[in-house]
Amino acid sequence: METKVLEYMRQQNRPFNAQNVFDNLHGAVPKGSVQTIMDALCAAGKLVLKEYGKIKVYLAAQTAPTADGDEELAATVQQAAAQKKDIQGQVDDVRKSLSQLESKHAAAREAKAAAEEVAKLESKAAALRAASGEEAVDEREVVAVEEALKKAAGTWRKRKRLCVDALKTLGEGIGAKLQQLCERYGVDTDEDCGHVMPKEFS
Structure with a gap:
């Protein structure tokens, strides 16, 4: 399972959070294991973790950091923040x-x-x-x-x-x-x- 996650991250070569990886692998790896595997890959230096508040975003480790990777990472964080704001708005409407x-x-x-x-x-x-x-x-x-x-x-x-x-x-x-x-x-x-x-x- 660890190999599946690592291969996927390297093939995509773009930032994802644990939920994204679970969804995109279509259940090939149990949801409860994805976060644990990604944290273990980070500890092994195979993935890079960046935290933005409560949001954890992972990226395949690069031989050298790239501007494109940083831009994609920033875009992912912005998208997650926008989704959170939209969901909060829906919750407020329901209330x-x-x-x-x-x-x-x-x-x-x-x-x-x-x-x-x-x-x-x-x-x-x-x-x-x-x-x-x-x-x-x-x-x-x-x-x-x-x-x-x-x-x-x-x-x-x-x-x-x-x-x-x-x-x-x-x-x-x-x-x-x-x-x-x-x-x-x-x-x-x-x-x-x-x-x-x-x-x-x-």
């Missing part, structure tokens, strides 16, 4: 999408809770209105319930709008329709939950 998704789910939960609160208050208000026709009811209690109902309905409407806006923004970015996103991420609509905004508050 941003996850953050937006978490915000969207939070808004959906709050909208659902507000809708349930509206339903409860609406039921209580209806009961008080019905009772007021039969017996004396504290007018202040009726007013307080109706005010709480209006406030809860406003919260429902606001949270629903935030949730829908977040879904639409996400949909525009990935080319998906609102209904598709609701099904994909398990977002229940008012209709799914059997809650409909009262006409006087919509």
